[in-house]
Amino acid sequence: MGTHLPTCASCKQKWPSRRVKASQYASWQVRPHGKVVPGGPLSSWGAGATPLSVWETLHAAFHRPRTRVHRWVEAIVWLLIAASVVLLVLEPLVGAHPALYVLDRIILLAFAVELGLRVLTFVPPELRVFDYPPLARARRHLTGRLGYLLKPSQLVDLAAVIAVVPGLRGLRVLRTLRLLRSGRLFKHGNPFAGLMAAFERDRILFLFAFSVLGIETILGGLSLYLVEHTDPGASVKTPGQGLWWALVTLTTVGYGDYSPVTDLGRAIGAVLMVGGMVTLALFAGIVGHTLLNAVLSIREEQFRMSSYVDHIIVCGYEKGSTLLLDALGEELDLDEHQVVLFADGDRPADVPASFLWVQGDPSKESELDKVRLGHARAIIVVGRREVTPQLADANTILTIFTVRAYLHKHERDQRRSAPLHVVAEILDSENVAHARTAGADEVIESRRLGYSMISHTVRYPGAADAAATMVAAGDQNLYLGPLPGELAGQPFGEVARALRDQQSIMVIGYRDGASGQRRLNPDDAEAVPAGAQLVYLAESPRLA
Template sequence: MLKLKRKRLNHKTFVKRFKLFLYNLLENDRNSLNHIYSVFAIFLVLTSSITVFLLISPKREKLPKDLHDFLIDFGEFTLFFFLIEYILRWWVVSDFTEDFKDYLTEHKQRNLKVYFNAFLYALKPKLKWMIKPYSIIDLLAILPIFRPLRMLRIFQLIRLLKLLRYSSAFRNFFFAFKENSFVFTFTFSSLFVNIIFFSFLTYIYEHNAGNKNFDSIWAAVYWGIITSFTVGYGDIVPISDVGKIAASLMVIINVILVSVLTAGFSVSFINRLLELKEGEVVMRDLKDHIVICGYNETSEEILEKIMESDIDKEKPVVLLTNYDKKDLGIELSKYILYKKGDFILEKNLLDVGIENASDVIIVGEKLPNLSERDIDARTALAGMLIRTLNPTVKLYIEVLLDEDAEIFKKRVGAREVLVHGQIVGKIMFSSLLNPGATSLIETLLDAETGIQKVKVRELGSYKTFGEIIKIVRKDGYLPIAVERNKKIILNPEDDFEIQESDAIFLIPKGESQ
């Protein structure tokens, strides 16, 4: 029985990870996999659209049978490919099973109406996704899978609108061009002038030499273009000495110019990809993400816990610090975005999308020649600046000096203020008086087996703390405290009256590792 349960658990974990992989591939534009897939999808959209155009457009010449059959087969392949893509996007956009269970957890009664409402609740995120403009375009693009609709040419060509979904790939391409626009413009202009000059020069001497292949200026320009970018077709060749010298010089100069053009674009494009890898581009567009300002042993522990609990895979996390990435004492996962910079500067905060962040953690980052008072002053400055840029953000602050804690709560409006080292000292002192207390506290702080906070309205409708104890104990939980108006009421009496806005702290059933 235990083996069967373990197999189910492993299967569930595999499905969850596979779903997360597909989400990053199809929907997460801050993931490198998504950019690679976008390029491949653009290729399919363009080639399949050309295929459709060749099949439905009026033509004087009949298509060869093998080409016609290939175009038909390729069209069928792309159609089913985008159908599978649509189904997978619909699947990964939300977790239907978890949403269904969450709704049932909030409603203790079990009847047909509750199950139906749970079904609608779980289906709602997927329906919202389906009515988005990009999703509607995706749906219209796969409608020709029904053969009667293939007669409507508009449905055949509407897949071109799918290019809008992959606009980020186009933006990266044009950004790479824009970054060195002067070099590209100069090189293109030089290529054009070089081809025109040598084409005209060669035309003059070849025409006077009686070369019938150079019978017009356009033939000369055609020769110049073909010779510059290919080895030449051999249909037009110079016969005069001056024409041969001009052709040689033109090819040498154009090879150099094309090399400069290719190298410049490659450097710009690689730099753009490196920026994407480091998250420099997408950070500004983040929403409801976590920003960690500063690096020390506290933020290192936070980052480790975030990666252990897979929070970084479900919610964007950004680390903003003065330290180089190689100097960090931890290897960041590919899902955690990193930016080097001082978090007291507004520009750096805006670069990590601080105005749209849901949670911000500021730690006392130690820098050379700064006292503890100076570090706390920097933390205060960052806190006030962040509060100005994002008044609704949940702010968590670490200070080095005990006397600064109350100031941060009142003036900065921090949700939580912790004094560096203070909690560790209290835990060690508690262990002296009560051996084993450290293991207990570590268990209570564990992300999986530790204390959990839930809103009363998520549990149901209750009048007293005693009623909650009776219900949640059946599910293996022990309520230990109530939070009301940001104040903690520890172990209240059974007849303590519960308000709907209260939150309950629960300890799950289990044992320490």
């Protein structure tokens, strides 16, 4: 079905009157001024892209992150920031050297030009939607650019630019905040971007709070000035001193350089003190409501940016599943192998402090970096309990597919000494084959195993206790280990006796390394092939 293209309201140019396919429509560009032209995606310096004018190239350089010219500009800005920080460090060491002064002014000019071009090439969004007469359009350009300049992120850059004033040269450090806004440093939760978004989203709340603070400061400061400026012993002699006293009092700083000396002045101070407590509570509520989550988003980055290797990842942990953590604690040395719980929601209160918690969705490939999947030793996918077994298994299989797709795409597993071991819990026996097809190395049918042990011990009392002893951490456990080379091809009975005498272990079977076939309690005369993995009972792993 075709798609009819309307008239471009901002530049009065007709879009094609013919019907075009949706794929053709997707390839049309919307230029910064609203003009629509055919071509590839809006990208400057890209192969096959429609040539852009100087204005359009500048717009792409500062407002189109996916374009090559924007990446070049960002790289240059990063180099200038690095040079600026180096100069700031060198200045106290070498003194006011003329060459450093000139270089600093050049860098400062470059930042000023960059900020000016960024504001100049900004296009107010309403101009791409509505058609205005010339005068109103000019007004929208002016107010839109002014509003863009007054955004918190732009104000930080503006403060760094005004470092040309000698007394404000320390503001050059603010340029480093530009690095924090980059998505390359924080991939999943950028706290700086979150703060800027919080200020933008809740600007009315902040405007209200600062307005209350400003009104209290003006009323309190001018009131004290009018009451006491004629008193011979008064310390507040000018309106500016009164405003300074009011602000210091409201914020509970209390420098003590100015203070009321009359009874009426002290009454004004008392009212202002109470108002200061209310104002601080107001700011605390606003900050707690709008900024806390933005700052805490850095938790999603702390593990990805760490140096953890050879850790265990548990996907799908739910509140109340402490038995799983207890079993892991018994089997693993938690000081040597860190266990990371990766699931949606906040950390449950019942998770011990020795386990790390990373919030995220294991079934999304884009979030697997959070737990450093490519550096892990093993991953356990646990079935969900609050849904039906079919839905739980579907989520488990999807997670396994996602894990394997991630490893294949990143190819980090190709350089591993041992592949990532994927263990999956399946609740419905019909989905075991699907889980193996998805890429699970081992599949645990927890419900079927539990019910089978219950049924078996009814007929053979004590069998369940014996089986539980072998699989749980304790005196005697089941292990798999490589067949010693000198015993390759020997009869199973000879292998079992030799290892019983040498290693004090009981061999009960083996797994063929070539076919993967498991042989439990085979005939003593059956030859054990080379490369086989022996299944044995022992107090601790003996074959390695």
